[in-house]
Amino acid sequence: MTYARIGRGCRTYSSAVRFAFSWLSNVVAIWVATLVFDGITYGDRFWVLLLAGLVFGIVNLIVRPIVVLLALPAVILTLGIALLFVNALMLYLTDLIVPDFEVRGFWTAVGGALIVWLVNLVIHGVLRPAEEQPLVRVWRW
Secondary structure, three states: OEEEEOOOOOOOOOHHHHHHHHHHHHHHHHHHHHHHOOOEEOOOOHHHHHHHHHHHHHHHHHHHHHHHHHOHHHHHHOOOOHHHHHHHHHHHHHHHHOOOOEEOOHHHHHHHHHHHHHHHHHHHHHHOOOOOOOEEEEOOO
16 A cells, blocks of 8 residues: 555645645736726835735634634525625725735725635636645555
C-alpha cells in the first residue's frame, strides 16, 4: 500500500503566501469597485487602498463568521441572498476603520460588495494557489 496526493497539483503554499494573495485580490477588487461606483473612494492614495484591502480581509476573517452565524435564519429564508448584505456590512465596517476610505450609501455598499465578490471570484478562479491535498491510500497489487 502506498500513499498518493489527489487533486490539481502537489504544490503547496505557505499561509503567508495565501494571505498575501488574498490581500492583493481584495485590493484589486476594491479598486475595481471604486471605478464602478462614485460613492466608493479612497482619496487617490495607494496606501489607503492597500490598508482597506488588509482591513477588509481581517474583518472578513474575524467579524464575518459571527455575523453570518447570527444572520443564519435570514440567510436560510432568503436562500443566501442575505449574504450579500453581510458582505455590504463588512465593506461598511472597513469604511469605519480605514481613514480616507469612504462608502457612501446603502445601495453603494451593496453594489460594491457584489463587485468585490465578483472580482475575487474571478481572481481566485484563475490564479488561486494550490492548497494542501490530502493523502489517500492507493492499493497496488
